[in-house]
Amino acid sequence: MEILLVIDMQQKYMDSYESDLLERVNMRIQEAVAADIPVVYVRNVGKIENEDKYVLAEGLDVVSEYVFAKRWPSAFSSEEFAQFIERLKVDTINMVGVDGRCCVARSAMDARKRGYAVRLYLDSVAAINDNFYLKELPEMQETGVETIAD
Template sequence: MRALVVIDMQEKYLDEYDDGLLKSINRKIRLAHEEEDVSIVYVKNVGVTGSRAGYELSDGLLLVSNLVYEKDEPSAFSSKAFTDKIKCLKATELELVGVDGSSCIAKTAMDAIKYGYKTKIVKSCVGARDEKIYEKVLEELEEAGVTVLSSGSGK
């Protein structure tokens, strides 16, 4: 069972990334939604204060499930509800998209590997504020066992 994990696609952050990112992620969500054995899970940051104001998912984000979880640390696995749901779904493979590639995506990927999930990052569907740092982080993630896909068409 595969889960597409959409991380931090929130109004608060999207101005910092390429305009095409949301479009690429929506295309990936649409493709994943057409597959039978893929769950789509959304994770959003609520900040260190836990305040929800200003942390809404982007109005333009394609929502195809009600599986939305909140986190207050970079890794999605910091949310017990998310961690429990991924276990409940019997997911064995996680595909990560969203922002930021050098932080929340990277931390989630490392935790996913640590917990034994086959983990993929869809590079064309991940935004990063600093490309140089992101490329170095990707190398470290690949060394740890994360698969980096160049586009969202890989399974």
């Protein structure tokens, strides 16, 4: 089974990225819905006392109740997320979101270490620092992360 994992598409971060990123991510979400692929959201919540400031982005298509909180860069730092995809018997994780250099990259690398196939949709991933992100892409590809450029 495969899922679409939407990483850290949160209102707090949207001003740091291209204005059409949300539209591109929503397009991937709608493609997943049409293909009957579950859409899972992971959001960074920072410190416990600030959790309510880390809401999903306005205008993000939220098509499932599968929303998990994490406090560290990798989605797998959320035990609830890791257990959920294990229960679903997920074998392939399609990833979109931010930040390509940090949270997306860490999630992709951790997914590969755990044996998942990973597809990274480059048109729906953004990074604040493209130089670092572009250096990380070959490292991710070497571990088996498939990058989709269209």
